Amino acid sequence: MKRIKILLILLTGVIVTSCQNDFSEEIPPITLPLNEAINNEKVLNTAVNGLYGYYQTNSDGSLNSYGAILPTLQELLADNAFVALVNSNRFSTTRDPNLTFYTQNNADIATVWSTLYKIIANANFVIGYEGKISDDSNTPGTPANLFGQAYAIRAMAYSTLVSLFSDNFNGSNSEFGIPVPLDFKPGTNLPRASVKQVYDQIFADLTKAASLVGTTNGSRKLNAAAIDLLFSRYYLAVKNYGQANTYAQKVLNNTAYTLLPSSGVADFFSTVGETNTETIFQIDYNSLDLPGANDGITATWSSTGRYKQNFATQTFFSKLGAADVRRGTWYRNTGYVLTLNDNPKPIDVMKYTTTDRDIVVLRKTEAVFNQLEAMYYTNPAEALVKLNLWVKTYRDTGYTYAGTGTDLLKEILMQKNLELFLEGFRYGDLKRNGIAFKNPQTQVELTLNKVQFKAFPLPQAELNTNLSLQQFPGY
Template sequence: MKKYIYIIPVILLLGACKKFLTVEPKLNVDQSQAIVDAGSAGTATNGLFNTLASSGYYGENFPAISYLAGGDIQWTGSQSDASDINKHLTSSTNGYILTAWTTIYETISQANYIIADVPKVTDPLFTTATRNQYLGEAYFIRALAYFDLARGWGGVQLILKPTTTPADNTGIPRSSLADTYAQVLKDLNTAETLVPSAVNRNRVTQKTVWALKARLYLYTQQWALAEQYATQVISDATDYTLVTPYSAFFANNAVATKESVFELAYTVSNTNGHSTWWLPPALGGRREWAPNTGLVALLNNPAIGGNRSALIAQTAPPGNLWYGQLYYRQPLGTDPAYVIRIAELYFIRSEARAEQGNLSGSLADLNAVRARAGVPASTAATLSDLLLALEKEREVEFPFETDRFFNLVRTGRAQTVLSLPDTHLYLFPIPYSQTLVDPELAGANANPGY
């Protein structure tokens, strides 16, 4: 039987000053010869990483949804979809939402093919170690994709097998949030047994798996396990450390520093789209995403932002416009995407320790990150004070990464901090086009309020 990939319609964002949407049609792509030997298995796995790093996912769209919704970034352009997310007026027809949703499911689809077909390859040149690495990476990336769907949309449809005909993988009901997270953990457990132990910041290793497990256990409030897995990564001080100063992990064209647990690499032919949106025209960008005045004040405050002020810069007079410079490299678009940094593991362990009553240990982890930023040590002494201090520290540590909005939702603080009119905005809408073709996503099955 020939194999087919069922491609969901993907909206691509193009144009200069306003929104132009190109909708790719549903296609059945012949994949009958896709994975037949060691070489094609490697090609498929590289393709999986490319989709994870694409503009629809970590290369632009998915992080943007998080920080545009997080209250610290202003939209300075004219595209209504981005503006609506920024103003918490997101609708089910929002192009950014559709692009993220479809690209994440495309990532899952590619992972499913690798998981299904790589074990069948009989190529004598295909070593067990390489086979296991490809399989482990597919399981990890599928876990990350379902984790991102869960924190963005809640419980989702769990598609775990390849689509060999257009009729496959239809009629699958949405799973609960708990079941979606359970699938994430199942995939991570499998990946952990397959991937290598040697450090590689651009591929998946055991410590990459442990780091995502720590994040998962934080989201599911399993504090002891969150602390355990965060510690397993932090304890490897030879390979992972808070580099100093803060800018050392990204400035001067740095890549794959000891700060990074998992970062995605880009080239001139496979670019990261963030710099186009952050940089001003004089540097080749469009500056349609910019730090708002509140964030600028925080980052420039020596007692709060410290040396994290390196994240922002200002254009020359008479404009004097602030812009983000986490993504800045030339050729444009060759910046890494930071998926997991060691600073996050310190925050995870700090929160987990606080929730278990270890306030001194929690404070030590929080202050380790503050010391790296060159700010005075926190004196938070109660659970509530520590949790609030962690919230504020994340705000200035990860303002241009995929953290702020999801963290506020996870802690139940988004409505208060962002002045949201209703908690239904904690979840993104199911894309309208998907509700039209799949009744399992429509009506009562859709996210409420949209």
């Protein structure tokens, strides 16, 4: 994804910077008054493309979100993945049973916070021009569609931030949400909103996006199907399981996309798989725009990466049936991992093995599991039937499960992790559903009463900059 030189601000707007544009024509740094910076649909389109650019990672790691650090942390902070004994020191504290990862000086936590607020600041900048840009017949699409994408992008960022830096909806310390800037106002310091206020804003942004965005943006832009899937995520978070089911079913009913069949598993994460109709939204990487071997998701995952250090556990691998099509394709217990000193031996995760493979963020099969989770709370018997049907049909013909109660919920989430490992879910799924765990490889344990399972600490640098902020209680 090419990037545009556009003003960006950290949370409360005192840091302004820009990044290199590599579109077909060079756009100079914005020096016009802010009310003149976006003055036509072509520039608006470039600015929205720039928002997607912030989903990537850059060479110094200061820009890193959905393309690498978020899916990585979702696995390493949960129960089915770990950093090997021999490592580059990246993410190494995630394996410490003393939970030293969760400190206000942690650089990874700071990067997540700053990058997501950069996305929000730039989205606010773009949204500030809503109603001021006329449709240009020479520019594909419409201004309404572009503004709708900006609202959806902002909603995604707020959803991710509140899920990590606050407790669950209706959880403890409900007044400790996150700041919610909605305007481009450099230098403004905002306190935390309540958790409910943050989710209310996410709902408002998704509702506005749904009214503006069309269906034909392609898999590298957010469209109506993406917004339906984001609504399903939202309703799971706020525990409205009926609506979560409804929106998941909307995605499943969308004939523009198809559930990934067993025959498509082997190639799905190759560059050939980028055109698969399973994918609703993916982050664009190509031969001219790469994160680099040191920086992208491939840097630390799989035996093909630069550092070869992040792996899945044997316990995770044991959940795959002998006939499961993901065994030996996405996950392998052979080759390089057998040379490592870790005990038990690691499992190689072979999803992303080339830097120019687009990073999958939203795909249709997620809707299957959003629906199953919602049904667990409303109709567990039907959830059990549908779980068995999906796994048997799409991944493992020999699969049979008959558990009930919380065991059924854990199985639904385990099957989701087997399918969507390294796609940004596990830690959040466990936290949202109040499922404590102990990582069998590292012995890291998170229980419901530990502050580390309630919320990330706010970065110390942000606390120093914004004196209106309060640290989450317990840190």
